[in-house]
Amino acid sequence: MSVLEPWLWNPLVLTLQIASWTFLFHALFGIALAWTLSGKPHPLKGIVDIFITIPIVFPPIALGFLLLLLLGKNGILGAPLKEFGIEIVFAPLGVLIASFLAGLPLVVKPIQSALDEQDRIYSEASYVLGKGKFQTFYRVLLPSISKVIFSSLFLGLGRSFGEVGITLMLGGNIIGETDTMSLAIYNHAFSGETEKALVLCAVLGAFSLMVFGILRKMAYRN
Template sequence: MLDTLNAMPAVLAEADVRHALALTARVAAATLVLHLLAALALGAALARPAWPGRGVLDALVTLPLVFPPIATGFALLLLFGRRGPLGGWLEGFGVEIIFSFWGVLIASFIAGLPLVVKPVQAALEAASARLSEAARTLGKNELQIFFRVLLPNVRGALAAGLVLGLGRSLGEVGITLMLGGNVMGRTNTVSLEIYNAVSGGDFQRAAVLSLLLGAFTLLLFWGLRRLGAV
């Protein structure tokens, strides 16, 4: 441990490491915003009783939780690649997903999505029927019911889901390798830098980066304890 701490200044001074830290911070911030929006929209949609397409949407949201990350990444590569249906269309607007920041962001978003949406869905399903009916008797419309009645009652589940989703996204490797490509100085996140260090036999470097990532994960765990989620 002492050797790892002593090596930290030299490792953090490396250009590739500084880029990885900056990229990871940018991706984490953007992922948090996207997860918040997705949790509210998808959680509310899936909490509603049976409607056409609900089962398909539920399966797509849950899939990254049970499907191998490398296989998920390959499926997304086929979708967003230059010859893919979405990738080819986006390229017409000058937007490249593969081997870019956007590819890393999509990987981060997909990896943590089920951990954010499912807790909110469960909380809304538990609270919506009773509270919504009471609010309707008071003359509230559906928008007012969601934001003024339901959302305050599920904010704990929302916060816990966001923390869990962020933790999962920070450790993502498989999907990111497929979409981001692990390009040094461009798409290498902290997790990929750890992977690169271990692959190259630089265990000191891997230990320093693992310590940093582990410390942040413990901070997330402390946040969950404060929320009473664990």
């Protein structure tokens, strides 16, 4: 049994690619959304907060179905995007969107809480020194919660490794194209190929343990 065999290599490469892009987008948009939601409550913030939190409280397969209707070739967003040659459903882009949305709450909510708990004295001192809101956020607030940021990003990464429900609906579970490690395990287990499913479980488990180890190290770091 070789690691270069397509049944193992293809899902592994796709999962690593999706996880890498998910980590990047969580770092960019997750932190920005957390900053936007922090501070004084506002009706618009509440609406955004609801959409971010939905993947936690709503069944993934049901959320995936709603996204399928929205982003499909005849969907409100999918139809115009298709005119520009952008395929989301049953394509790697759909898998990426599923991974991003599934882990987003685990990135945004802890960072938002950490920002809300920051002492306002630091922000006010920065404003007195002539720094703007963005400079204060980038140079004062972010460094003070760097531990929470990295922990949240790795939590989101761990969630992306195990995403199935939304991915199944948006990606379509196409063998060799959109089947991630988790979906490949499901496929082999369903077809009775227990040995292959166990190998995939071991590989995915190794990545999960790596993420867990990083989180524990951050938890005990001063």
